[in-house]
Amino acid sequence: MKRLHVLTALLWFGIVFGSVNAAPPSYQELHADPGRALPMQPTWQLQPVDARARPWGDIFAFTIGIAPNLIERLRWLSLNPGKESELAPALFDALEGRTLFLSPTARSFCDGRWQVVRQEYLSLNPALQPLLKVWLVERKPGGGLRTTTAHGRIDAQGQWAVPPVTCDGKDTNSIDSAAALSYLMPEESRQVTSDLHVDTVYAQPGMRDARDQWLPPVPPRDITTTQWMDYKKQIVTPGSSGSGVIDARGKMVIPFIFGNLPDVTAQRRIQLCTSVGLDVQRHAGTPRVCRWQRLSGKHGGGALRPAKDEKTGRWGYQNAKGQWxxxxxxxxxxRFRHGYAVVSGAFPEDWRPPGWQDHWPMIRKFHRMGRYWVAEALVRNASTDGQWAIRIGLMNDAGQWLTPVLQPALHITVPFAPSGRSSHYAQMLASHLPNLLGRNVQVDNLPSATEADYRRLTTEGGSSKVLLAAMTLPRGGIKGVHKGPQIDALLQSLLPVTLLASQPLVLVADSTKADTLGIHSTDDLLAYARAHPGSLRIGTGDDGWPGHLAFAQFRALSGIDVQRVVFKGMYPDSGVITKEHAVDLLFAPVNAVAVAVRRGQLRVLGTTADQTHPQHFDGTTWPTLAASTSLAGFVAYDRFSLWAPANSDAASNRILQEAVAQVLAKPEVRKHLQDLGAVGGGGSPDSLLELEKEEHERWMRALSPSVP
Known part of the structure; x- marks a missing residue:
């Protein structure tokens, strides 16, 4: 066949960077439909943030959740993504610089009875082991589903050291496991030295590099901003108060965030003080640093006297007539002095220092953790539901802030119009893979893919992990049979992922003519063909397709003489028999002949399936051609298999292979494949390579000694 047909037989899977746009199911939706799993990103990566524009809200996404006295021995940071987040909870190992997440194979346990449909958050148990809260769906032995939530513990590979529940649904919180991950570093671990160091301005910590340059965020040098940040970092409670300064019009000149301020002096300046030191919890012994701030305003207020309102208990200022x-x-x-007065009032929740932006972090402390610096800060971001909360940021020794990023979306590109079996399988994967891969999956149709497109997709990808699915094996075709653009070397460079599915063909005969000739079975066909050499005509598609392989095997194994009639395309339509009467027999997939078989126009003599997987149709089990003694070993399938470019990431390829295996293991998918007459794959990359070798040998045997 021409290589153009090889190209249009490919399903391409290309991962491109993009956000996940589909809204995750709500709690109510999960209750109503517990089988609707939330896409759970199995792994997340850290990327440096552009130093010119830092999205602080994205950087501070971690938590520690551990006693302060143990911080120096911490090893793991938790990513608690917040409500309705696309990111699943995960852990970052600050000693080895790796991420840890719930393994895809751990998302179901007890032989599939329990399925993890959502990951909530990570917390700690008394043994300082991370507890992963998950939503579970139970498939009851008698049928039906139910949901529950539970906590489990994972090991260093992301597998369950203690599953959330036992197989019969009992709680496992009391089960001990030495294999469960611990937050603490091993006793022998030592912190790695760094060229960065912590420095403070008015007790506000910051990082300096080896040249003594500040790294953002730089501590403020204004003592009022410093005091406000210090107050906020202690998480101000309602009703908190502080001292400040007003002018004669009652306008706030210095916000009410300081301690007991002295009166303004004749020089119109005031001494402002703030606590110093890294201890966030202030006490009487906490040292302070003070700074004089000059006040520049007009005279006034001398005629005003402080007065207390008996109804409200609040103080204000009246004139000589007792008017407020x-x-x-x-x-x-x-009292006012030189145009200013010191007052005490409620902490000004709405006040911000000049130029302040609420997405900026307020650093509380820097800690050295393994090979990284972690900054504990008060922030407001998506993970805090818009409230001020303590979160952790991560910095490497190059002074780069690191932020977790979503897995890129998976795009399934089908290089022809949206129809046929290739698009059908692509849509099947797109409907099931998001919940296993933790990313959206989209099918894109590309009917006019060129050789340049395939060259790019087979050789590029790398960290973007471009993937593809080819219908035919072996890759690159058979010399002397497959002809066309020279892409053999490109296809041979691909790395195996897994076999998706295999669909056999059927051998059908014109029912009327078969009755006339007395052909009711494979053996009848073989007997007639031997008695009447060259009289029967079999239709197939172009050279190189499985129909060609099926015909070549049929003739080589049986030794009979039949005529092959070649029709353009992958397979001929049933009309070549029922309408045109151009042939007597036909090799084609089930979907191409199903209508004519139901009408009685075509008779199925056998299928090209392996005898261990016979094909069923409308409640009838069709015989396999291999069941005939003369055709022992006869097998011919359309193969749908997944491959990746040579520079793809092996770990991601393995994750995809495991996810596909889980899709194919679902009862509803198994039933769907059975209805299609297909056999599911899902095996290892090595098994796919072995299958490719077998397909090559099968072609060689069928075409020997010459190509028909």
Whole structure:
């Protein structure tokens, strides 16, 4: 056949960077439909953030959740992604620089009875082992589904050291396991030295590099901003108060965030003090640093007197007639001096230092953890539901902030119009893989793919992990049979992932003519063909397709003389018999002849399936051609297999292979494949290479001594 047909027989899977746009199911939706799993990203990567534009809200996404006195021995950071996040909870190993997540193979256990449909968050048990909270769906032995939530513990490979529940649904929290991951570093571990160091300005910590240059975020040098950050970092509770300064119009000049301030002096300046040191919990012994701040304003307020409103208990300022000139609103109020007054009031929740942006982090502490620096900060981001909360940021020794990124979306590109079996299998994967791969899967049709397209997709990809599915084996075809553009070397460079599915062909005969000739079975056919050499005509598609292989095997194994009639394309339509009467027999897939078989126009004499997987149709089991003694070993399948480019990531290829195996193991998918007359794959990459070798040998035997 021409190589153009080889090209259009390929399913291409290309992973491109893009966000996951589909809304995850809500709690209510999971309750109503527990089988609707949330896409759970199995792994996440860290990437340096552009130093010119840092999205601080994305950087501070980790938690520690451990006693402060143990921080120096920490090894693992937790990623708790927040409500409705596409990211699944995961752990980052600051000693080895690797990520750890729930393995795809651990997302079902007890032989598939329990399925993880959602990962909630990571917490710690008393033994300092991470507890992973998950939503589970149980497939009950008698049928039906139910949901539950539970906590489990994983090992260093992401497998269950202690599953969330036992197979019969009992809680496992009390089960001990030495294999469960611990947050702490081994006793012999030592922190790795670094050229970066921690420095402070007014107790606000920052990082300096070897040249003593500040790394963002740089601590503020304004003592008012520093005090406000210090107050906020202690997570101000409702009703908190502080001292500040107002002018004669009642306008706040210094926010109410300081301790007991002295009165303004004749020089119109005031001493502002803030606590210093790295201890967030302030006490009487905490040292302070002070700075004089000059006040530049007009005279006024001398005629005003502080007064207390008996109804509200608040203080304000009245004139000589007892009229309120500044409404009572303060907890305490002092006399005006030189145009200013010190007052005490509620902490100004809405006040921000000039130029402040709320997405900036407020660093509380820097810690050295293994090979990295972690910054504990007060932040507001998506993972905190818009509230101020403590989160952790991660920095490497190059001074780069690292942020977790979503797995890129998986695009399944089918190089022809959306129809046929290739597109059908692509859509089948797209409907099941997101919940296993943790990313959206989209089918893109590309009817006019060129040789340049295939060259790019077979040789490029790398970290983007471009993947493809080819219908025919062996890759590159058979010399002397497959002709066309020279892409053999490109196809041979691909790396195996897994076999997706195999579909056999059927050998059908014109029912009317078969009755006339007395052909009701494979053996009848062989007997007639031997008695009447060259009288029967068999239709197949172009050279190189499985129909050609089926014919070549049929003739080589049986030794009979039949005529092959070649029709353009992969397979001829049933009309070549039922309408045109151009041939007597036909090799074709089931979908090409199903209607004519149901109408009684065509009779199935046998299938090209392996005898261990006979084909069923409308409640009838069709015989296999291999069941005939003369055709022992006869097998011919359309193969749908997954491959990856030579520079693809082996770990990601393995994740895909495991995910496909889980898809093919689902009862509804097994039933669907059975209805299609297909046999599911899902095996290892090595088994795919072995199958390719077998297919090559099968072609060689069928075509020997010459190509028909």
């Amino acid at each position: 000139m500044i409404a009572p609103q303060f907890y305490e109020a002092r």
